[in-house]
Amino acid sequence: MVPPEYYLVLSSAIFCIGLFGILTRRNALYFLMSAELMLNAAVINLVAFSFQWGNLTGQTFALFVIALAAAEVAVGIGIVLVLYRNFGEIDVLNAATMRW
Amino acid sequence: MVSASAYVPAIVLLPFVSFIVALFGRENLPKRGAYGGIAATAGSLALSLWVLLSVRNGEAFQETYYTWATGVGAQDWTLTFGALIDPLSALMLVIVSLVAMLVHVFSLGYMNDEGERDLPRYYAGLGLFTASMLGFVIADNLLMAFMFFELVGLCSYLLIGFHFREPGPPSAAKKAFLVTRFGDYFFLVGVVAVFTTFGTAAFAGAESFPALAEAALNGEATVWTPGGLAESTWFTIVGLLVLGGVIGKSAQFPLHTWLPDAMEGPTPVSALIHAATMVAAGVYLVARMYGFYVLSPTTMAIIAFVGGFTALFAATMGVVKRELKQVLAYSTISQYGYMMLALGSGGYVAAVFHLTTHAFFKALLFLGAGSVIIAMHHNEDMWEMGGLKDKLPVTYWTFLAGSLALAGIFPFAGFWSKDEILYEALIHGLDEPLILGAYVMGLLAVPVTAFYTFRMVFLTFHGEPRSSLARDPHSVRWNVKGPLSVLGILAVVTGGINLVPVQKIVPSIEGIDFLHKWLNNDWGGIEGLSSHHYAELDPYSSQYLFGGEVPTVLAGAAVSLGLAIGGLALAWALYNVADPDEHTDKLGGLKALLYNNYYQDEFQVWIADNTRAVAGGADTFDQGVIDGVVNGVSSVSLLSSERIRRIQSGVVSNYALLLTLGLTTLLVVFGLIGGWF
C-alpha cells in the first residue's frame, strides 16, 4: 500500500499550487477556483488518513467539506456578481478602499 | 470614657467637610455656606478644648495615622501622616479654632450682610484654610508640616484674590504666593536635608531628628553630613534652610513685602490668616523644632537679630500709613519680629505667650477695623474718619482694649508677653552682643509701636468727623459686635495665664506662671519637648543687672512701660485733638522713604528683573528637556503607527501573501520548538 507520507506531500503540493493561484490571480473566478483547489488538498489528506487508521470519519468529513465548498462557491459567485456591478469588471485588485 | 485622641483627625476634617460642602452646595446653602463653616469650626473648637483638657490630664500623645511611602533598601525612611498632641499643639489648636470660629461669625456681618457675591467660594476657602492650618498644627513630622504649610499658602492666595475681578487683589495674591514660595523653596531643601541627614523628620520621640541631632553633637550617634562638614556647621545650615520658609511665611525681613499687599483681601481673611494663624505658622514651626534650633547658636542669633530688626523696621513704616489695615499689617510684621526675637534669645515660653496674646489682640484689631470699614462703607483712609467712638461704642471700646494690649500697656495682655520677651532677651543678651543688639532694636520699637497704634486710634475714633461718611456711619449688627466682645475680653485677661513678673516680685505668690508650667510638661507632655529641656540645651546663660533677678525684672518692666507710655503720650498730644494735622509731613524726605516701604518692593522687582537669565534657563530645561522627553515618547508612538498602518493596503493578494508568510514562520517556530525537523 502507498505509505501516507506520499499523500501528505501530494496534498501539500496541491495546497501550495492553490495558494499560488490565490496570491497571483486577478480574475475573481480564477481566485475562487484556486480556493477550491486548496480545499481539495485538505480533502485528500482526510481520505488518506481515513485509510491509514481504518476509520470512516475521514471520508465522511471529506463529504461535508465538499458540500461546504459548494456552499462557499455559491456565496462567492454572488459576491463576484456584486463586484462586477460596482466596478464593471471582476479584477480583485479593484476593491481596495478598505485601507489606511 | 472615650479618649480625645480618637477625635483628633476630626478636628482637621470638620472644616474640610465644610469646604467640600461649600464647594458643591454653591448657592443653595443657608447663608451661602456660613452656617456650615460656623458649625464646623465650633465643632473643631469643642474638640480642641477637649484635647486641651485631656493633655492637662497627662494624655499627650503622638500617633501615626497613615504611612504613604515606605523606603526600600538602604534608605528605610517612611513618609507618614500623624498627629503630635502635646501642650504646645493643644494650645495652638484652641487658638486657631477659636479665632476661626469668631471670624466665621464675623463674616456673616462683613460679607453676607453687605451683599457680597460668590460667597460659597469664600466660605469654601475659609474652610479649607482652617482645615490646613489645624493639620499643620497637629503635624508630627516635618514633611507633613511642609505639605500643610504649602496648603495654607494656597488658601491665602485664593482668599486674598477673592475679589478677582478688580485689578488689585489678584496681583496681591500672586505676590503673596510668590514671595512665600521663594522662602518655601529653601524650606523644601531643608526638609530633604533633614531626611538625608537623620533618616527621619519626626518632631518627637527618641528617634526624632532633634533628639538625633543632640546625640550627634554629644558624639553618641553619627549622622550623614555632606563633604565631611562638621556636624554643628551642617545643623546650622539645615536650620537656616528651614528658616527660609519661616521668614517667608511669618513675613520677616526681607520677605515681608507680601503682607501689606495682602490687605486687599476681605478683612475677616486678614484677621484670620494674616494676623492670627497663617503668619503664626512660621513661628510655630520654629517652636515645634526648638530642640533642633537651640543646638546651633549661630542660627539662634540670626533668628533673634532678624526678629529684632524686623520689629523696629516694620514699626517705623507703620507710622506714616493712611489706611487702617495697612497700619495693622505693619504692626503684625513687627509683632512677629518680637516673637522671633524671643525664640532666638532662648525665650521659648515668652514667644509662645506672645503668639497667644497677639493672636487674640491682633484678630480683635482687624475685626474692629472690619467693623469700622463696614461703617465707613469700605473707605479705609483714616484721614476721612474721626469721631466714630460715639457712634460705634462696642467697636471703640474693644478696639481700645486691643490697642492697649498691642502697645504693651499694663495690665493688658500685650504688656505681659512683650515684657517677658524683652526680659529674656536682656538677660540672655548681656553676654551676647548680637542678642543685645536685637534687644535694643526691640526696645526702640516699643515707643514706635505705641505711637502708631494710638495715632491709629485717635485718628479713627477721636476728634471731629472729617467726612460725611464718618458723620453718618453704617451700623453694625450682633454678628460683628459678638466676636469683637469675646476677643476684647480675651485681650484683657489673657495676660493672666503667665504673670511671671508678679511671681518674681512678690515672693509669697507661687505657681501662677501657668504657661511656663504648661510648656514645661508639668501636667504631662511628650518627653523631650519641654521648655526646661530646651533651656538645658540652649547656649545662653542668664545674667542680671543691678544685683539680682527682681531688680532686673522691675527695671526692664519700667523701661518698656515707660517707653510705651511715652509713645502713647506723643500720639495723644499730636492726634487727640478735634482736627489733627498730618504731623508726619514734618519728617520730610524720611516720610517718603517710610511711605514707600524703604523701596523694598522696588528692590525685589529689580532683583527679579535682573535674574531673568536664571529663570530663562530653568524654563528652557523644563520645556526642552522634560517636555521634550514626554513629547518624544508620544511622537515615537505616532510616527511608528503612521508607518506600520500602511500594511493595510486594501489589496487582497497582499493580505494573502502576509498570511502565507505568517503561517510559514509559525510552522517553522513550532517545528523548532517541538523538534519536528
Add this chain to the structure above:
Amino acid sequence: MTDTDGSDRASAALAVTALFAVLTTVVVGAAGSFPDPTGFPADASIVHNIGYALFDIGLGEIPAEGFLAAFLIIALALDVALDAAIYLAKREDEGSIVSALTDGGRDIVAGDVAEREPADEGGDR
C-alpha cells in the same frame, strides 16, 4: 485582465515554495513513524457504511463516528448559501424574480425586460 506583474509573482512564488519546503521537510522527517495502514475489509461496502455513519445507524463493520447532527447542519448551511446567493445576485431596481416567472415569460419576450438593454452589452473586457 492579466495576472499580477513579475515582481509580485516572484514574491508569491517564493512564499509558496517556502511553505512547501517547510511542509515537506516535516513530512519527510516523520516518514518512518507511521504504522502500517489499516485498510478497510475487502468485502465491506464503503458507501453503505458512510450512509450508516451519516444517519447514526450502527449497522456497518467499519468503525466511524456519528455525523447526524453535522448532516442536518450542513443541509441548513446549504439552504442558507442558496438564499444568500440569490440575494446577492438580485438587482435593486427590479421586482422579485418570482414575479418574472409567473407571467409565462411575457415580460421577457415582449414586456419590460425586453425593452431594457441586454445585460451582456459590456462583454468581456
